[in-house]
Structure formats: structure tokens, C-alpha cells
Amino acid sequence: MNTVTRPGLRERKKQRTRDALLRAALELFTTQGYEHTTVDEITEAVDVSQRTFFRYFAGKEDAAFAVQDLAHTRFAVAVRERPLDETPLEALRNAVLKDWDTIAEAVEQVVPIDLYLRMCRLTESTPALLAAHLRRSDEAGEEVARIIAEREGLDVDTDPRPRVAVAVFAGVIRVTERRWGLSEDLGATETRALTVRYLDAMGPVLAEKWRTG
Amino acid sequence: MNTVTRPGLRERKKQRTRDALLRAALELFTTQGYEHTTVDEITEAVDVSQRTFFRYFAGKEDAAFAVQDLAHTRFAVAVRERPLDETPLEALRNAVLKDWDTIAEAVEQVVPIDLYLRMCRLTESTPALLAAHLRRSDEAGEEVARIIAEREGLDVDTDPRPRVAVAVFAGVIRVTERRWGLSEDLGATETRALTVRYLDAMGPVLAEKWRTG
DNA sequence: AGGTTAGTGACAGTCACTGACAATTGACAA
DNA sequence: TTGTCAATTGTCAGTGACTGTCACTAACCT
Structure with missing residues (x-):
């Protein structure tokens, strides 16, 4: 009743x-x-x-990524909720960072976070899983690109910029992912900080000369 | 004799x-x-x-990507051959473009180019193949990141910039890949032009506001 | 020519995954 | 409460990717 x-x-x-x-x-x-x-x-x-x-x-693979899919979905929602006065890359950046703080409890509803984290690391070192992960990320990226396009009032099939922006962003995320997945001693907090650092460093990387000589 | x-x-x-x-x-x-x-x-x-x-x-997958692997290898070589006065992203950009013009005949040594192109399109529409492709690209990216790091005299495990640069670059390539793979009427020449356009548009995308309003 | 070795075929076995059908069990109405 | 309907599950049989093993053949070397 x-x-x-x-x-x-x-x-x-x-x-x-x-x-x-x-x-x-x-x-x-x-x-x-x-x-x-x-x-x-x-x-x-x-x-x-x-x-x-x-x-x-x-399939086996589908079970391995059930939690990861949750994270992807949440991220898409987080992007959609960003205020319209943020630029696309700002929106993406702030969406990850905001989501970061609440994702843990959302995951815990389904499986212990520790288990999820161990699973993430395993993904990085198992070719079959890494392949599946990258494809799912690519898919998620496509969805986010559509969201960005909508925000900006653009047609995702005509204007390449939404996809380019998302691809660039995803690339940076991938770097931190890799870094975290392969290093033993790197907590969630440090990784979050690293993500910020890389994202903020992205602009300069593209223009600057690196060599000091 | x-x-x-x-x-x-x-x-x-x-x-x-x-x-x-x-x-x-x-x-x-x-x-x-x-x-x-x-x-x-x-x-x-x-x-x-x-x-x-x-x-x-x-495995089946390995056969599907035998030619693609050739392309990845060639690209890595092309990057290594770029003059040292180019910035990392210039080097990457010029490596693809230079390689583009000679890749066709290299492929033809093994299988008809037409067959290779059809295979590429198939990859885009077959989840299992797309996953495998993305993983292999990721692997290739890692190699290129090391080459870039070496060029610049950096340690790839300490300085994130080589990996970030490559990830960003790979992201853009992925967008054109997708675009080409899914459109029926898009020749190699047009795709090459598109690649240049996207790569050159990358800088502005990161800084600019998109909305004209 | 004759021994060595690499490449191959044949066969058996594991594992992911699917379709079909029967058995079970919760939902819901008479 | 009981009988019916529909959803869930188990069982069984089958396909297809992939692996290990072993005997056989053909190229290689002396």
C-alpha cells in the first residue's frame, strides 16, 4: 500500500x-x-x-562496462545542465569537474567503488576491454557533441566544431585516464587535479613552442 | 644466383x-x-x-587491420622524419599530409586500394571493428607521443604535453575519419582538404566564442 | 641422397553466444 | 483461493572463434 x-x-x-x-x-x-x-x-x-x-x-563485455555506462550517461546530463554562457570547452571542463564530486555515491548504489576502480585499471591493461572502452567513449562523445551543437544552435552534420571540440576534450581525458590507470599510487583527488591541469594546459600546448633553447 | x-x-x-x-x-x-x-x-x-x-x-580482427597497421607504421615514420624546427603539431600535421600522397601506392602493393577503402568504411559501421580500430589508433598514438617527446627532448612519463598534443591531434583525425567513413560521396582529395581545414581550425575552436549573438 | 626443420592438415577441445522449447513462478481476475 | 496469463528461467542443441597436439610433407642444408 x-x-x-x-x-x-x-x-x-x-x-x-x-x-x-x-x-x-x-x-x-x-x-x-x-x-x-x-x-x-x-x-x-x-x-x-x-x-x-x-x-x-x-555479453561478457557488457557486464564489464555496466558501471562505466552509468558514468557516461551522467556526464552527458552534466553537460546539458551547464549554463549557456559558458563556452563549449568551459562547459565540458566544468561538467567533468562537477560530476566528479558526486559520481562516487552514484556508483556505490550499484557496486562498491573500490571494485569499480579496480575494474577501470583492469580495462587499461586488457586489450579487449580497452578496445570496448574506447568505442563506448567514442559513442558517448558523439552524444555530447550533439548536446554541444544544440547548445550553440548549430547543425552537428554541417559544422565540424562541436565534434572537434569534443574530440579534443576526449583526447585530454584519455591521457589522464591512461595515466591514472597505469600508475599504482595515484588517488582520485590527485587525478582530479591532474585533469584540471591538463585541460588548462591544453590551450598553450597548441600554440607555444616547447623548447626553451 | x-x-x-x-x-x-x-x-x-x-x-x-x-x-x-x-x-x-x-x-x-x-x-x-x-x-x-x-x-x-x-x-x-x-x-x-x-x-x-x-x-x-x-584472429579475424587481425586480418581486417593488416593494411591499417601498415598506414600507422608509415605515419610514425613520417613524423620521425619531420624537420626539428617544426612545432609538434606542425610536425604531426605535415606528416599526415605528406604521407597522404604516397600511401596509396604503398597499400596497392598488398591489396587493391579500392578494397582497402571499402574496408575502412566497413570499420566505421561495424562496432567490433570500430572498437578494434580505436584501440589500435590509441596504440599508434602512444608510439607517436614517444617520438614527439624524443624530438623535443622530453620525458613522456613526466611531461604530459606530448601525449596531450597527440591526443588532440588524433581527435581531429578521428572526426574526419568518421565523416569520410559515413558519407557516400566524399573522395580522397576532398577528405584531405577537410583534414587540413579541421586541423587549421583547431586553434580557434579552443579559444573563440562560437555564438555570434 | 639423407637428415633436419618449417609449414601444414586433421582432430579434438574450450568458450562465447544464440535459438527453441519446456518448466516455473509472480501477477491478476473470477 | 484458485485458475489463467505472461514473464522469467532452465535445458538442450548448435554455431563459430580460437588453441593445443601430433603426424605428415616439402623445402632446406650438408
């Missing part, structure tokens, strides 16, 4: 199964490695049939 | 097999689609065992 109709038992059960599968998958991936984890191992850990796994996730 | 020891019969036979497999693979991929082409179909077309295919290529 909830005023807000609570999802029925069926719905709740489904959610539990999905969560359990997701958590088991990430746990196994991060401890044994992605390639060395079979779907059977995941389903055995949750005690469902293999077929069920594929009903919840399009 | 060659002064330059010509590769033996064994070596030549191997090369022929590899070429035949590669050509058959690309031909089938581009006509039937990547996913709908089985390795068995490829090997049947060349009349070798399936096992042989996997001795020449690490």
Missing part, C-alpha cells in the same frame, strides 16, 4: 539477480583477469543458468 | 598464402559483412585449413 507504487516482487527479484551477476562478474574479472573468467564461473557464483546471464547482459 | 639473396621458395610460398588469405578476407568482409563472414569461408576460398589462417593472423 505505497503511495509510490513500489516495484512488484518480480521486478525486485530481477534487480537482485542483475546486481548479483554484475558484482560477481566484476569481482571475478578483477581477481582472475577478464579473459580467464568464464561466463560459467560467473553464473555458478550466483547460481543461475548461463542463459540467464545473457538475458541480462549482451 | 642473386647478389641480393632472394627469399627462398619456402618464404615466397608463405608470402603468397598470406596475401591470398588477406585478400580473400577483405573481399568477403566487404561484400558479406564482417560478422557474417566465417574463418572457414575465408580458408575455403584460399583452399587451406582453418588452422593455417590462425598461423598467419592472430
Whole structure:
């Protein structure tokens, strides 16, 4: 008798199964490695049939990126919410930074953050995962480019600037991603600072001569 | 009796097999689609065992990108050959443009250019291939970043600028790639011009306000 | 010519993923 | 409460990518 109709038992059960599968998958991936984890191992850990796994996730890869997708979606929303007086790159910059502070709790709703972070690192060192990650980022970038174009009242298929701006921005993000993913000792706070530094350094990099001689 | 020891019969036979497999693979991929082409179909077309295919290529994917890898390698060389008085981004820009004019014949040595171009378009519309392509590009970018760092006498692990510059540059290239891959009517010449335009527009994009209002 | 070695084919096995159908279980009305 | 409907799941069979192994053949070397 909830005023807000609570999802029925069926719905709740489904959610539990999905969560359990997701958590088991990430746990196994991060401890044994992605390639060395079979779907059977995941389903055995949750005690469902293999077929069920594929009903919840399009494939192994899809499970690996369920959380990452959440982050991408949130970022797109954050960009859409930026005030219109910011330039495109300002909007992108401020969107990441604002999102950064609240992303942790959003992730925690689904899986322990620690698990997510370990998964991110694994992505960087697993070719198959890195490939999938880059493609998903590319996709997310496309969406953001459309948002930027809309903000600026431009046609994304005529004017290249939205896509160029997003591509440039994504490139910088990728650098910090890599840096963070491969270094053992680099906390979230330091990485955030690094991101700011790189983004702010971007302008000069393009014009300046680097050599002091 | 060659002064330059010509590769033996064994070596030549191997090369022929590899070429035949590669050509058959690309031909089938581009006509039937990547996913709908089985390795068995490829090997049947060349009349070798399936096992042989996997001795020449690490997988289906590897065959699909054999030519693309050639292009990446050439680009890296082109960057290395740029005069030292060019700024990093100038060097990158001029390397693509210079390479552009000679890449065609280099490709033709291995497979018909037309086949290569069709393969590129297919990559853009096949998620699995796009993912693989982006990862390989990322890898190539890492190599180029090291070359740039060396040119400038910097340590790539300390100074982020080489990677940032390459990431930014790669982002722009990606935009033209996409544009070319998805439009039916866009020749190589027009695409080259587009690349120049985007690259040259990059600086302004980062600083300027876009809205005229 | 005869021994060595690289390249190949044949075969068996693993694993991701899919389609089809039957069994189960929550939802909902009589 | 009970029976019906529909959603979820399990089972089974099959495809296709990829790997290890081993015997065989053909090029290479002396």
C-alpha cells in the first residue's frame, strides 16, 4: 500500500539477480583477469543458468562496462545542465569537474567503488576491454557533441566544431585516464587535479613552442 | 644466383598464402559483412585449413587491420622524419599530409586500394571493428607521443604535453575519419582538404566564442 | 641422397553466444 | 483461493572463434 507504487516482487527479484551477476562478474574479472573468467564461473557464483546471464547482459563485455555506462550517461546530463554562457570547452571542463564530486555515491548504489576502480585499471591493461572502452567513449562523445551543437544552435552534420571540440576534450581525458590507470599510487583527488591541469594546459600546448633553447 | 639473396621458395610460398588469405578476407568482409563472414569461408576460398589462417593472423580482427597497421607504421615514420624546427603539431600535421600522397601506392602493393577503402568504411559501421580500430589508433598514438617527446627532448612519463598534443591531434583525425567513413560521396582529395581545414581550425575552436549573438 | 626443420592438415577441445522449447513462478481476475 | 496469463528461467542443441597436439610433407642444408 505505497503511495509510490513500489516495484512488484518480480521486478525486485530481477534487480537482485542483475546486481548479483554484475558484482560477481566484476569481482571475478578483477581477481582472475577478464579473459580467464568464464561466463560459467560467473553464473555458478550466483547460481543461475548461463542463459540467464545473457538475458541480462549482451555479453561478457557488457557486464564489464555496466558501471562505466552509468558514468557516461551522467556526464552527458552534466553537460546539458551547464549554463549557456559558458563556452563549449568551459562547459565540458566544468561538467567533468562537477560530476566528479558526486559520481562516487552514484556508483556505490550499484557496486562498491573500490571494485569499480579496480575494474577501470583492469580495462587499461586488457586489450579487449580497452578496445570496448574506447568505442563506448567514442559513442558517448558523439552524444555530447550533439548536446554541444544544440547548445550553440548549430547543425552537428554541417559544422565540424562541436565534434572537434569534443574530440579534443576526449583526447585530454584519455591521457589522464591512461595515466591514472597505469600508475599504482595515484588517488582520485590527485587525478582530479591532474585533469584540471591538463585541460588548462591544453590551450598553450597548441600554440607555444616547447623548447626553451 | 642473386647478389641480393632472394627469399627462398619456402618464404615466397608463405608470402603468397598470406596475401591470398588477406585478400580473400577483405573481399568477403566487404561484400558479406564482417560478422557474417566465417574463418572457414575465408580458408575455403584460399583452399587451406582453418588452422593455417590462425598461423598467419592472430584472429579475424587481425586480418581486417593488416593494411591499417601498415598506414600507422608509415605515419610514425613520417613524423620521425619531420624537420626539428617544426612545432609538434606542425610536425604531426605535415606528416599526415605528406604521407597522404604516397600511401596509396604503398597499400596497392598488398591489396587493391579500392578494397582497402571499402574496408575502412566497413570499420566505421561495424562496432567490433570500430572498437578494434580505436584501440589500435590509441596504440599508434602512444608510439607517436614517444617520438614527439624524443624530438623535443622530453620525458613522456613526466611531461604530459606530448601525449596531450597527440591526443588532440588524433581527435581531429578521428572526426574526419568518421565523416569520410559515413558519407557516400566524399573522395580522397576532398577528405584531405577537410583534414587540413579541421586541423587549421583547431586553434580557434579552443579559444573563440562560437555564438555570434 | 639423407637428415633436419618449417609449414601444414586433421582432430579434438574450450568458450562465447544464440535459438527453441519446456518448466516455473509472480501477477491478476473470477 | 484458485485458475489463467505472461514473464522469467532452465535445458538442450548448435554455431563459430580460437588453441593445443601430433603426424605428415616439402623445402632446406650438408
